Amino acid sequence: MPIRDIVVTLAVLALLPLILRRPWIGILAWSWIGYMNPHRLAYGFAREAPFAMLIGATTLVAMLFMKEKIRFPWSRETIVLLLFVLWMCLTTVFSLQQEYSLLQLEKVVKIQVMTFITMILMLYRERLNLLVWVIVLSLGFYGVKGGIFTLMTGGGYHVMGPLGSFIGGNNELGLALIMILPLMRYLQLQRERKWQRNLFTLAMALTVIAILGTQSRGALVGLAVMAVVLIVKSRRRFTLLLLAALMVPVALTVMPESWFERMHTIQEYEEDQSAQGRINAWHFAVNLAQDRPLVGGGFEAFHWRNFRHYAPDPNDVKDAHSIYFEVLGEHGFAGLFIYLLLGFFAWRSATWVIRNTREREDLLWARDLAAMIQVSLAGYASAGAFLGLAYFDLYYHLIAMVVILRFLVRQQLQAAAEADSGAAAPAVSGRAARP
Structure with a gap:
């Protein structure tokens, strides 16, 4: 056995x-x-x-x-997320692929149920930090392992995730690793001992190499965007700038010629068959949404039967390869609007946390986490433009973290305000009582 x-x-x-x-x-x-x-x-x-x-x-x-x-932390994010779930149920009713759509809806609803339960059960700082640790260690395992594998093989093979999972492919794993790099940085910022911070630096460096090792062009775009936002949003930027400076020569020396040739096709998408297949799928999504603007085609709409009616090239059947066109094709313009609104509200709530904790040393951890969640969202939004992971658990976990974080910060700020007002009241009454 x-x-x-x-x-x-x-x-x-x-x-x-x-x-x-x-x-x-x-x-x-x-x-x-x-x-x-x-x-x-x-x-x-x-x-x-x-x-x-x-x-x-x-x-x-x-x-x-x-x-x-x-306790349930009602917020604009939770309301919009609930609306998105209900909308996906509605589009499934009108799905073009009923049998496959119902199976996908079941998977997505399970993820969303656990997302809402996360918001209920993790409303404490210690639990929220433990959740970050579990996510970083779980996905960081593939980052460190993939980085070592890339160095040992000279980048000659694709770094892949576990088969049969959300991150089984090289593109999907690349996106997931981009999203956890900022969370690694958050944990590093919370460490006081130098050797612990150095371990995180090593883990982050290996994860960057693993992302390059996936040989995913979408992941490369997401990594570049995420790196810029990470440096802008993070405290103690010198370590990140040094790490970024080291990654450039590593990429030049470790990755093989075939990697550079593949990445160069980003600029020559007109001649790349894979890129043309994605563009064909994106045109398919737009045409389908224009024909069914409210409900789209439902889950699993990117099917060869539907390509015959809506794709410019009906014989070139491809998956969405974009979170935006995936939602557009499957849930229509209305579904895409709700999806984008959810991300916008999450970003704004993280900004609220950063702004309201700027002068509070006791809430420095919350400011760091909110900033790093924003970096993760930026990585997801940019790499996701070329990768189809619209229903990836981690994105919705980030939404849940923002909701929890804003709830905790508001709770602590209110407690501090009440304590200040309580301390000021006796002093005022005492002065009034003097003759």
Whole structure:
């Protein structure tokens, strides 16, 4: 019996009693399974085991009996996210591919349910930081591993994620690694010991090399945009500038000629067959949305049957390869508007956190996290323009983190304001009482 299967299964089973006692541990366990996909690294029975479903169900049951008061942080983001979920349900009713659409809706709804549960259970600073740690360690595993692999092989092979997962392909893994680099930076900023900060610097450098090693052109664009925003948004920029300066010669010396030739095709997309296939798919999405502007084609609309009616080249059937055209084709212009509105509100809320914690040293951690979430969102928005991961868990987890962060900051600012007003009241009354 494969050892890996046994280890992963025992680890999940050991977590279940802890989840029943403390349901918030279920969010950490679900994130570990969802992002690292340790069962996909096994070779036997554990590979297809429904661990995420088991953890999610246990978390829901534990919530029914927990003594902790349930609080839901209502905000514009949660309302828009709920509206987006309802809209996706509506577009599924009118889907052009009913059977496939229902299966995809089931997957997406599960992700969104756990996103809302995250907002409920993780409304504490310590839990929020633990969630960041789990996400960084889960995806950072592939960043460090992929960076070492790229250095050892001279960049001759694509860095891939675990097969059968959201990040199984090189493009998808590249996007995920771009999104966790800022979260790595956040954890680094919170470390006081130099050796710990140096470890994060090494991990970030290897993750950058892994992103290059995916040989994803979309990821390269996202990495460039994310790096600029990261330097602008981060404190202690010297380390990042030094790291960026080191990455350029590394790319020039480590990556093979074939990598440069592939990246050069970004400027010559007219002659690149893959790029032309994406453009054909984007035209398909626009044509479909114009014909069905409210509901689009529903989930799995990028199907060969639909390409015959809406694509300029009906024989060149490709996936969306863009979060924007994916949502546009599947949920229409209305769905795309809701999707973009969600990201805009999340960005604005992170800006609110940064602005309202600027003079508070006790909330420096919140300012750092809000800034790094913005960097992650910038990486997702830019790389996502060429990669089709509109329903990726991590994007919605970032939304949840922003909602939680704004809730915690507002709560602490209100407590501080009440304490200040309470301290000022006796002084005023005391002066008034003097003869």
